Amino acid sequence: MSPDFFEALSQIEKAKGIKKDVLIEAMKDALLSAYRKNFDGQQRNISVEFDNKDGFKIIAKKQVTEKISDSKQEILLSEAIKHKHDCQIGDVIGMEITPLDFGRIAAQTTKQVITQRIREAEREIVYKNFRERIGEIITGIVQRVTVQNILVDLSKIEATLPINEQIVKEKYRIGDRIKTYILDVKQATKGPQIILSRTHPEFVKKLFELEVPEIYEGIVEVKGVSREPGARSKIAVCSKDANVDPVGACVGMKGMRVQAVISELSGERIDIALYDDDPQVFIKNALSPAKIISVTANVKIKSALAVVPDAQLSLAIGKEGQNVRLAAKLTGWRIDIRSESEMNKERDAAARKQAEEELFKKPEVIIQETETVLEKLIDDTSLAVEVSEDVMPADDGAIPQTVETEIAVEKAQEITVIGMVGLDKKIAKKLQEAGIYSIEQINDMSVNELRKLPGIGKVSAEKIYNTIHQINSE
Structure with missing residues (x-):
């Protein structure tokens, strides 16, 4: 076999990470299929063998007999001895049946197999690489915009930003640089399919990691994020260092850090709440910017009643219930909002009812x-x-x-x-x-x-x- 062949295999192994043995086995399978297709599709008990001296050979297995009934499966003892001098009746021996013009087919097949294997290996490498990066932020360039998807070029591969993972009010043009969150990676026929997102709550968390060193270093921890993409998000944070204010760290000097995140999200409003192990305190913080008079929590059913000043009722509930809805998602509690005057009326009514029952x-x-x-x-x-x-x-x-x-x-x-x-x-x-x-x-x-x-x-x-x-x- 030509030294150039082995040199080529070595280069492929170094560049693409495909071992020589893997390539050789793939070529043996491909050559066997080519032989059946071009020469003898009915031949059974054949295989392809490879050695460093002679290269690839087609070998047929035949049984040694005294009388031949099937020349493709049997061989006379006199003929068998020429290939293997110590064979006997009943033995199965391998005989080379490589056609004379098989070299051209072998060369073409080898090229196709190597190309295909390289492509598959590259896909596998890309798949494993991006699979490990699920949950990270990646920057790409908008390659194509369709009704349902945006195709983003990630240099080595093209990823998909589906319509349901896009912020509604955002418009994208070809050539725009775009930050996205790697949501999922799937193995498909044509290669890995990478799904991106800009609406996932974790996207907000990762953006804060980029902007706030205290979060990246683990001093400040993001305990949770609730989000209505394009409109508003709430993020709960706490500090592992008593000397570090987690809310202040996320806001930054003159609000620069949080403004950078808001800008990336096309103006999406962000509320930063201080996390607390006490659910009543946490719920009170989560309802910010509204001022809360009191919070009564039922731990068994995870339901809470928050009382607010009359003037703060609309702020606590939010537009179309957005503030209380996001606070409920953030805390994991069902939250009811009551105004102070409404609670006083309910207490008076309850007192009157009790008095009547006594009377x-x-x-x-x-x-x-x-x-x-x-x-x-x-x-x-x-x-x-x-x-x-x-x-x-x-x-x-x-x-x-x-x-x-x-x-x-x-x-x-x-x-x-x-x-x-x-x-x-x-x-x-x-x-x-x-x-x-x-x-x-x-x-x-x-x-x-x-x-x-x-x-x-x-x-x-x-x-x-x-x-x-x-x-x-x-």
């Missing part, structure tokens, strides 16, 4: 409480009478025990609210609205007098009258 308890509960009050008052009065009889001399001015008991009952009636008489809740509420709060106030009223009360009809007046007199008779 209109079930009749049996109220009666039980009334009996307890009566018993206590009577016991206290009886005790007072006993003490009076023991300590004070009896005279005509002494108050009999029965009178003391009547006083206690009267006091109990005075503190008995309308709900205690066991009336229908609606009727009791109407009496309350009319200013009636105790049995004593309506104890001596007739049906006609009760009917004159606001909201009390004939039927209701009769029910009230009968209920009161039933209680008095008991």
